[in-house]
Amino acid sequence: MAIKIGDKNHDIDLSKIPYLSAFVDFQARAQPQLTEFIHGPIPLFDVALKGVESGYRHCFRALSTNLTQYHTLCNTYDFLCVDILGELTIDNIKYELTIDDIKFDLKRAKINEDRCGMPLYDDYRVSRNAAFRLLYLILLGEFKDEVKDSVKIFSAVRFVVSDHKRFMWKTRKIVRAAYEDRFVSSAKQRASLDRSAKTSPVNLSAEYYSDVSTELWWSEPPEYDYATDDSDF
Structure with a gap:
């Protein structure tokens, strides 16, 4: 339309x-x-539309690390009645953060690893979309027991902050900022996040490569139904 x-x-x-x-x-x-x-x-409508059409992970790429922008974006999603979370709980989101989205059966397709040692069509789209859902939950979510639920939220945030391969540095930084803005973190928790967040400046370009290589350089893998393919592998 x-x-x-x-x-x-x-x-x-x-x-x-x-x-x-x-x-x-x-x-x-x-x-x-x-x-x-x-x-x-509508504030940040272009970014919101990109998230709806292509996956919420793209919102991290489109915005800076200014938390105010993410408050605005999440409020726009709320205004547009886009159901970011659906029926997902924090436990569901934690699970999605850890899984890899592999559209191809790599063994059956016999796709060789690329020069960086990563399977050609192996990426982290599900995990990266889940990171935005986690951010949305932190910023706008309602919790029955904020103290108890904050422990689960912290566990998910620490996973995001610590996984430098799966999540780009902007994602890790803004998810942590959102958590510390919403919840009162202890000195022990902050120290744990500090340890998880450490990375050398030399590795930042490598992290960027890791983030874009699985989606932008090779693009989205074509849909393919192996169940209907009679060819031999």
Whole structure:
């Protein structure tokens, strides 16, 4: 559906953004003669749309490490009625943080490892999307027992901060900043995060390569249904 947000035109799958779906439906009913739907500016809408269409991990790449921007973005998602968490609990998110998204059966496809020693189609999209869900939960989530739940949140945050291969430095920094902004952390917890966060400046470029190599340089692997393929491997 073509819709103008602020001064920019977009072609949007409205089924993914309930608020805009309701907005267009109301406008169409109220003014059947309308041929163009126009909505006022929505803060960080381009970033929010990229997250909906391509995966929430892209939000980390689009923004700086200014926590205020993430508050704005999460409020925009809330305004648009985008269900970031669904039925996911912190336990579900912790599980998703640790798994690898491998669309191809690497053994059956016999895909050789690339020159960096990483499988060609092996990446961490599920984990990186889960990192944004964790951030959203920290910023806007409601907890029945904030003291008890903060322990689980801390465990998830520490995992993100410590995994320099799976999560880019901006992701690690902003997830920690969000946690320390929402919860009261002990000296022991801060020391634990400090130890996990340590990395040398020399490794920052390598971390960036690790983050983009599995998605940007090789692009998204094509969908392929091996169950319908009769060829020999």
